[in-house]
Amino acid sequence: MVKYIGSKRALLPWITGVVEQINAIDPLKDAVDLFSGSARVGHALKKMGLFVTANDLHTYALVLAQTLVQANREQYPPERLEPILKRLHRLRGQSGWFTRTYCQESRFIQPHNGAKIEAIREGIEREAAGDETLRAILLTSLMLAADKVDSTTGIQMAYLKRWAPRSFNPLRLEYPPLLPGEGQALQADALEIAPHLQADLFYLDPPYNQHSYLGNYHLWETLMRWDNPQTYGVARKRTEVQERKSPFNSKREAAGAMAKLLSGLRARHLVLSFNNEGFLGLEEIEALLKGWGYVVRLTQPHRRYVGARIGIYNPQGQKVGQVSHTENEEYLFVATHSKKVYHALRSREAGRLAG
Incomplete structure (x- = not known):
């Protein structure tokens, strides 16, 4: 999780x-x-x-x-998902707008992992074409993997001044805990x-209070929507964070x-x-x-x-x-x-x- x-x-x-x-x-x-x-x-x-x-x-x-x-684990068991995850994991990293925005202009994830995320995110759209549930499972695997190599204290209002030790680890896709x-x-x-x-x-x-979940987890919102949004500030938050208020x-x-x-x-x-x-x-x-x-x-x-x-x-x-x-x-x-x-x-x- x-x-x-x-x-x-x-x-x-x-x-x-x-x-x-x-x-x-x-x-x-x-x-x-x-x-x-x-x-x-x-x-x-x-x-x-x-x-x-x-x-x-x-x-x-x-x-x-x-x-x-x-999702039903019986319909998407590990033996069905593991070959797909392995294919995605073998993709060569490709550095683009995501790596530039969230790994260089801000420093939430190391550039080598950012490039890998970009390649996998594009690959998911090809692998899951026409299957929304499969797409969600693969995206969740990517989000969980990125979460394990980020450089934050658990929220994305800011990133650590120095890279977190875990951020040097290579990104690894795993089968999510489906039931x-x-x-x-x-x-x-x-x-x-x-x-x-x-x-x-x-x-x-x-x-409970003034803290917006969209502001706290804007990086995951962007990773899921994959829409190259307009951003602002040191943390490169989505501009809609300023407008969408609960x-x-x-x-x-x-x-x-x-x-x-x-x-x-x-x-x-x-x-x-x-x-x-x-x-x-x-x-x-x-x-x-x-x-x-x-x-x-x-x-x-x-x-x-x-x-x-x-x-x-x-x-x-x-x-x-x-x-x-x-x-x-x-x-x-x-x-x-x-x-x-x-x-x-x-x-x-x-x-x-x-x-």
Whole structure:
């Protein structure tokens, strides 16, 4: 899986444990991951046996969801994909606009890997002609490979002053972690599509604060869209980063957006991820969820992403500002129509606090 500031990698056992507890009391058949991002949670829910619909507005997130949630491993097994990956890997590097923009004008990836990425990216269009799922799987393999040789702290707002040791490694394509079974990947604005979806459980992980996921992962967006966009700034972000804003990234608009979103959901259970760096307060979120009946708040400490722990540096490599804190409080708000689920989760949290 890619490095992702919103990733729930470390929190996944906690989240899936909560869903499993709900499932044990009130069996679930399907779930919606409405802000799927890296698709890590959607992938885990599919692994639990649920039919998962994963949605996100960004193209890189759609590709990840098409691979990790929608694709069926039985139709795209390793023995089918490995020969294609080997052919792509043997391609000779070709340096062009991608290498110039992201390896020379900025320094996210070493030029030798940038040229290899360009050749493979062009090769994918030839290999996957007419098969959108195969295309997504191959693109995911490329994104995962590029992520392992980048030179960032995990977000693409900036790159490291000196090349990261991993950036010297050669790019390697590998078979992504596909799962057997069906799923669905969508690309839409969550506020617009939510009223048209229905499932036993909705998992919500909206943006918490002012940081834009498109700005944080503009390189993956460009790699997936392959559109040679206009860019700006030292990080060579896509110019649309300045224009495409989510209401969840606005302190003034976040509460209204959350209220609108919750009013249109059709499900028996809702699990909402949030943390103490978000625009909305705990009581504010709980008040918005009251219409669902029973609301439980679960809490867990979590280390912040590595860039926040290292600190912030200017282009000259000088440290600016101070690290305010290295740990967050992560929250899961569970809203449910089931009194049994409510009491079970309350007991779970009480046991955690007592322990």
